[in-house]
Amino acid sequence: MVTIELLRRALKLELPDVPFDDEVLEHLAPVDPEAVDALQAWLPFLISHGVAFDEESAGEVFRRLAQRLRSLARPEEARPSSPQPRQPEIPEETEKESVQIPGLEEWLETLSLSAYLPKTRAWCSRVGASTLQQVMEKWEDLAAELLLKELPKRRMGKAVEACRPPAAGDDRTIADLIARASAERRLFGPEDDPYILSEQLGKGAQGTVHRCWRPKHKGEEFAVKRIALQKHFRLQRDADRTKERLKAEANILFSLRHAHIVQLFDVIETKEWLYLVMELVEGGELFDIIVKHENKHLSEPEARSVFKQVADALRYIHSKGLVHRDLKPENILVDQKASRDGLLEVKITDFGYAKLVDDGYSTALTQVGTPQYWAPEVSDAGVCAKGYDERVDLWSLGVVLYVMLEGVYPFSGEEQIKQASFRFHRPTSSRAKDLIRALIQVRPEDRLGLDDCLKHSWIQMDSRSASALKPNSLEGDIECFDLDAEPSNVAELRRELQKFMTRFKVSAQLKKRQVEVTWSKNVDREAARGALLQILRCSQHRSQCKQGRADAIPSLLAASEATCE
Structure with a gap:
């Protein structure tokens, strides 16, 4: 029997940079690593956490992990313990509450002050510091709290100074x-x-x-x-x-x-x-805002404002033929500077699992993302293998809204997901419940579309968030380059387009015998167009050679100035 603690130790040793939350560990701990179907249980989690991309690579990772579990489960032979280096004496901390600040532990480690982490966290709770930037702004107070001697204090000061952009009047060149x-x-x-x-x-x-x-x-x-x-x-x-x-x-x-x-x-x-x-967005993840909220969930006006922004962004994403595939509160950032009147301004982030599905060349087939937000067609491996589309994001959007209003996940197991079976535990309004139920539907075709979501009565009932959405003034110029024929090697052409993207800092995506380029403001368009046309001419020439017309001269590609629909 694998305990959660044993599994946590094995993962920390084998995959030290990959975070697995407690719910995932509780789900996987009962799985016998020696069982025939053990890999199938682990497969979606290894892929969704970015340590594998298919069953073969997941199998390699799982075999190493299973071996690690076996070695940890064996009782270690008694052996004399080696003397441990003496840690600095730190006054015992009496503060009960502490905060988890991203980067704090690593920062203290670079300063050789790891032993002071508990006391630093307690100090952060007391002074209200919730980011590493805020800690650095008060570093002298922290040094005094930790009773640092002169050398480590100077080291901390230099580290803070090195990270700080020059202010007005700064004499550093x-x-x-x-x-x-x-x-x-x-x-x-x-x-x-x-x-x-x-x-x-x-x-x-x-x-x-x-x-x-x-x-x-x-x-x-x-x-x-x-x-x-x-x-x-x-x-x-x-x-x-x-x-x-x-x-x-x-x-x-x-x-x-x-x-x-x-x-x-x-x-x-x-x-x-x-x-x-x-873009630097300062305000933390929506998930942290929810769990730290005084009520452990958002109010309906707060949730309504966030929902409207996320739905509008998703509508834009889907219009580009994209599926996000990992929509969750952890991937929604709060813009603290732009938030007003108790309503949060948010931005979607982390497109590591996003997929272009409307390009005529690919289909979403893999179990990626976060299981608590998976639609039934993703959680069921058999159905998933047949493909799915952008409507998986609608299910996730419904789960996000539920989590914002209820403060908990709607499902506790796969069977509940398959049946879309969930209950409400708080006095959520009937209109909000109706919108959530309209999104969390087993059949993708039954889920409420994003246009209808934004017209829903729950969205329209609050004048503060029912006002017109901001026009999208950030959209770049889009130009389409037509291909004379289907590319003979789609993967190779995509690799060339990625090199083009890295060089010129613009998007170039292959879509249905076209390459769609989104121009940014500062790019040298003439040079970029020339480089792109050369890539496409070579690709078309290879296609013609493969079709037995090696001596054919590729026609010039038509560069359409019109905006793609």
Whole structure:
């Protein structure tokens, strides 16, 4: 029998950078790793957590994990213990409450102050610091609280100073800032206009998210998703395929320009790292807002405002032929600066599992995302193998609304999901219940569409959130390049388009014998068009050669200036 604690230890040793929450552990602990069907139970979770991309790679990870579980289950032989290094003496902490701040543990570790983590967390609770940035702003108070001696105190001060963009009147030159960041290996991007990596904001299955800024742009700040390529690929055999999936996320984000979707600005690849530079949204995840709410759930006006923004963003995503596939409160960020009058402004993030399904070349077939938000056609492996479409996001949207209003998940098992069987535990209004039930429907065709969601009586009943949605002023210019024939090698053409995307920082997506480009403001369109036409000419020439017309001269591709519908 595998206990939850044993499973947690095995995962920490075998997959140290991959977080598995307690609900997943409770679901998997009863599974006998020696059973014939054990891999099938683990398969969707290994894929959804980004450590495998198919059954073969999941099997390799699972075999290592099963071996680790067997070794941990054996009683260890008694052996003399080696002396442990003496830890600094820390006054015993009396504070009962503490907060979990992304990046805090890692930051203290870099300062050789890991032993002070419990006391630091308690101090954060007391002073109301909920982000690493707020901790750094009060670092001198923290140093005094921890009774730090002069050397570690100076070390903390220097670390804070290094992460801080220059303020007005700061006498540090740009060259000084860049030189110091380079020496500390916190520099990335082009040599003539680099980014400086700052404190960690969060951590996920694929990598870490940090604050970063550009010295030559008056300290303009961004968030950067930083993925260790070599470390990530040790878990998977097909490194090239994994890298393509990460770049596909970037290509999707470059094509999306919407007020309620986190914007991607830059993609930088080195031998060791892949950096996705994105809009900095400060306010945390919607999930944390819900669980920390005084009522442990949102009020109906609060939930209504969030729902409307998310539904509008989803409508835009689906209009691009995309499925998000991992919609949940953890992937909805709160924009604290833009929030007003007790109503939250939010943005959808994390398109790592998004899929382009309306391109004429691919279908969504895999179990990815988070099981608590899976639609029945995703949770059932047999049905999933036949394919699904954007209506899986409608189910997830209904679950998100339920979680916002109820503060708990609607389902406790797969059978309940298959039957869409759930109950309400709070005095939620009848109109809100009606909208949730209209979305959480077993048959995809029975789910309420997004246009009808935004016209629903529950949405219209509050004048504050029933006002017209903001026009989407962020949408970039779209240009379509027609192909004379079907590409002979779709995967190869997509790889070339991803290289084009990395070079010019624009989205280029293959859709039904067209390549759709979403232009950004600062791109050199003439140079980009020339490079893209060359890629497409080569692709068309290969197609003609494969069809036995090697001596045929490819016709010039028509570059349509018209906006794609």
